[in-house]
Amino acid sequence: MIDIEGHYEVKLGPLPTLTGKPTHYCAGCEHGTLTRLIAVALHEMGVRERTVLVDSVGCSVLAHEYLNVDAIQSPHGRAPAVMTGIKRMHPELLVFAVQGDGDAVSIGLSELIYAANRGEPITVFLVNNGIYGMTGGQMAPTTPEGMVTMTTPHGRDIAITGAPIDASKLLATFEAPAYVKRVFLPVTPTPAPDFYNARGSIEGARSVKNAFRVQEMGGFSFVEFVSTCNVNWKMSILKSKQYAAEVLAKVFPPGLFKDKFGVEKR
Amino acid sequence: MASTVATEVPKSRVVVDAERCKGCDLCVVACPQQNLHLSGALNRSGYHPAVFEYHGKKGACTACGICYWVCPDFAITEVLRWKA
Numbered sequence: 001m002i003d004i005e006g007h008y009e010v011k012l013g014p015l016p017t018l019t020g021k022p023t024h025y026c027a028g029c030e031h032g033t034l035t036r037l038i039a040v041a042l043h044e045m046g047v048r049e050r051t052v053l054v055d056s057v058g059c060s061v062l063a064h065e066y067l068n069v070d071a072i073q074s075p076h077g078r079a080p081a082v083m084t085g086i087k088r089m090h091p092e093l094l095v096f097a098v099q100g101d102g103d104a105v106s107i108g109l110s111e112l113i114y115a116a117n118r119g120e121p122i123t124v125f126l127v128n129n130g131i132y133g134m135t136g137g138q139m140a141p142t143t144p145e146g147m148v149t150m151t152t153p154h155g156r157d158i159a160i161t162g163a164p165i166d167a168s169k170l171l172a173t174f175e176a177p178a179y180v181k182r183v184f185l186p187v188t189p190t191p192a193p194d195f196y197n198a199r200g201s202i203e204g205a206r207s208v209k210n211a212f213r214v215q216e217m218g219g220f221s222f223v224e225f226v227s228t229c230n231v232n233w234k235m236s237i238l239k240s241k242q243y244a245a246e247v248l249a250k251v252f253p254p255g256l257f258k259d260k261f262g263v264e265k266r
Numbered sequence: 267m268a269s270t271v272a273t274e275v276p277k278s279r280v281v282v283d284a285e286r287c288k289g290c291d292l293c294v295v296a297c298p299q300q301n302l303h304l305s306g307a308l309n310r311s312g313y314h315p316a317v318f319e320y321h322g323k324k325g326a327c328t329a330c331g332i333c334y335w336v337c338p339d340f341a342i343t344e345v346l347r348w349k350a
Contacts, residue, residue, distance in 0.1 A: 027339075
């Protein structure tokens, strides 16, 4: 038996920015994928020691359990306001929040808009799965038309509840935000059977890093990740990825809405 | 009697932490070479964890790392490559 152990190099390995705790997320949830992307970006930029994570309310609330960074818990939807305070007192810190669509687009939309309009050098990651995940699948402002949720059992009727709110497009209308982007994070079905491409994760990794770089350059950065919630959509994991590609990607088409500093080209 | 079985040295390796895996199937469907499949056995949490094999349905593992990027539970702990 030849010893082959020493002949391997680690291409991708464990990260010091992750605590190593098992996640509480449901199987196949994009929250975990995003946590990994953030961990990789923080590790590659070497900024773990001066990073502060602001917890929002929702499934993202336990992100501090997995990311090995300092964290503070904000009231529901008020993460951008808390981040503003931290950043103004300690401009040398890297401050970011992971928010859900119920947190950022519903209850905390005002805080998000005003922080963006002031151009605060903070980073907001929005995980948009079109539903309230943690509370049991109620309709969110981002629920696409016709989607069946707990509170819209006959499908969302936009004549009664209004059309889905497009947070990225909304923030891109302001002058101050420096980086506004939307990424389709789940694996995408391909014509080949049983094969899904993972372009979303790779694109997401680049976007997370760019968002942090924009913050270091002094601009407001916002990345929206179109995601799935197979448990509350009442679908299998792969069916939910397909639904996201067919329905959610049409309502929220991925794209770069604003790039003031041109980080995407570099 | 010493058997002379020529064993090939795998050029790359993927380490799966079976206890962390929730059997979500994402690495299985995202692997371009289809080198991962779900195990028939259960882990401590009651999920069928993903299992890596070097020679998959389409070819050998290329250490592209796509499984590492799509795994939501950090169960793909390491992607190793043979040093040239």
